Amino acid sequence: MTKPMTIPNDADFANSPLPFSGDCFKGQLVLVSGGGSGIGKATAWCFARLGAHIIITGRTEQKLIDTVAALTSAGLSASYKIQDIRDYDGIAAMYADIFAEFGRLDILINNAGGQFPQSAIDFSKNGWDAVVSNNLNGSWYMMQHAARQWRDRKQQGSIVNIVAVVPRGMNGGAHTCAARAGVIHLSKTVAVEWAEYNIRVNCVAPGVIFSEGMRAYSPEALSEFDKSNPMKRFGTPWDIAQACVYLGGPSGSFITGEVLTLDGGGQLWGDLWMHGRPDYFR
Numbered sequence: 157m158t159k160p161m162t163i164p165n166d167a168d169f170a171n172s173p174l175p176f177s178g179d180c181f182k183g184q185l186v187l188v189s190g191g192g193s194g195i196g197k198a199t200a201w202c203f204a205r206l207g208a209h210i211i212i213t214g215r216t217e218q219k220l221i222d223t224v225a226a227l228t229s230a231g232l233s234a235s236y237k238i239q240d241i242r243d244y245d246g247i248a249a250m251y252a253d254i255f256a257e258f259g260r261l262d263i264l265i266n267n268a269g270g271q272f273p274q275s276a277i278d279f280s281k282n283g284w285d286a287v288v289s290n291n292l293n294g295s296w297y298m299m300q301h302a303a304r305q306w307r308d309r310k311q312q313g314s315i316v317n318i319v320a321v322v323p324r325g326m327n328g329g330a331h332t333c334a335a336r337a338g339v340i341h342l343s344k345t346v347a348v349e350w351a352e353y354n355i356r357v358n359c360v361a362p363g364v365i366f367s368e369g370m371r372a373y374s375p376e377a378l379s380e381f382d383k384s385n386p387m388k389r390f391g392t393p394w395d396i397a398q399a400c401v402y403l404g405g406p407s408g409s410f411i412t413g414e415v416l417t418l419d420g421g422g423q424l425w426g427d428l429w430m431h432g433r434p435d436y437f438r
């Protein structure tokens with residue numbers, strides 16, 4: 157099988173095969189955080205091509221402008237909001253604006269996040285705090301404020317949290333592993349608490365996915381990533397996008413509190429070092 161070693165772009169996402177047909181998300185509103193690149197961009201394209209209006213969010217306006225322009229040039233419906241997921245009050249205001257404008261939000265794809273690779277023993281306090289704040293607190297703020305809107309308006313909702321494959325830890329990524337494990341168990345907990353509000357909460361755990369995010373890793377680490385699973389290759393953002401559509405939409409209507417792992421079998425065989433394999437483990 158050909159390795160997907162180039163970062164896919166808007167044109168690729170405009171032409172990738174869809175998991176469903178028709179306008180099955182017509183009339184629905186989907187928010188994709190971190191939708192200006194990588195997995196988030198692919199997910200925005202997938203939902204938009206299935207008829208949804210997409211709101212993408214992130215911190216860098218140009219990426220959001222470019223992605224919305226690509227979507228709308230293809231005749232799809234999309235807009236953006238600049239929003240840092242660590243800004244608790246800003247997120248509340250953003251949802252208030254969205255509900256004021258659209259009167260609804262059907263699906264939240266809680267995808268924004270990231271980290272830097274480093275041995276845990278070397279983390280500075282600020283480094284630890286930045287990653288936990290981004291991936292645990294940020295994900296939570298996005299979930300809680302959406303859920304409050306749905307509860308108060310008696311509307312159903314669906315959340316898909318993008319996490320990571322954590323059952324065996326993440327070498328060189330202990331901070332993000334802790335944060336993502338937190339999101340997974342938070343999701344399982346509120347999947348129960350929020351069932352009475354008709355809010356489903358699930359997680360998608362990507363293995364190594366070749367996206368813009370890979371630029372954060374050294375060539376040495378990257379050169380081993382595609383050998384970290386028994387398929388011996390990267391996955392694509394489109395793989396993850398389709399899982400988000402399946403879990404987040406009506407096809408996932410009886411699924412809540414679940415984690416769908418897409419890692420080419422990496423949790424069963426192979427190991428991954430986010431900062432390169434230390435000599436001791438060679």
Ligand SMILES: CCCCCCCCC/C=C/C(=O)SCCNC(=O)CCNC(=O)[C@H](O)C(C)(C)COP(=O)(O)OP(=O)(O)OC[C@H]1O[C@@H](n2cnc3c(N)ncnc32)[C@H](O)[C@@H]1OP(=O)(O)O
Pocket residue numbers: 269270271272273274280281282283284286287290320321322324325326362363364365369370372419422423427428430
């Ligand atoms: C089993 C199968 C599994 C399979 C699972 C496989 C998964 C592996 C692949 C994963 C891929 C991805 O996630 S791809 C997605 C990658 N994308 C990203 O990571 C982009 C998003 N990242 C970011 O925005 C940033 O890096 C983020 C982590 C949030 C920090 O942003 P901030 O602006 O808040 O932080 P800053 O002010 O810059 O820095 C805060 C502190 O962090 C430190 N810091 C920041 N970058 C640093 C770095 N590279 N090395 C050391 N330290 C760093 C700074 O020095 C500061 O500490 P002091 O100096 O002490 O003050």
Ligand SMILES: NC(=O)C1=CN([C@@H]2O[C@H](COP(=O)(O)OP(=O)(O)OC[C@H]3O[C@@H](n4cnc5c(N)ncnc54)[C@H](OP(=O)(O)O)[C@@H]3O)[C@@H](O)[C@H]2O)C=CC1
Pocket residue numbers: 189190191192193194195196213214215216217219239240241242267268269270271290294318319320321361362363364365366367368369370
């Ligand atoms: N690629 C992979 O192999 C894997 C990825 N993941 C996770 O999947 C998600 C998407 O990653 P991917 O698409 O690969 O990489 P990207 O770096 O392309 O995507 C991350 C997105 O999140 C946004 N973002 C990051 N921090 C914040 C913040 N504080 N507030 C708002 N937006 C933010 C970024 O935009 P901006 O900087 O403009 O704000 C960017 O668009 C991330 O959470 C990542 O950690 C998990 C496992 C594996």
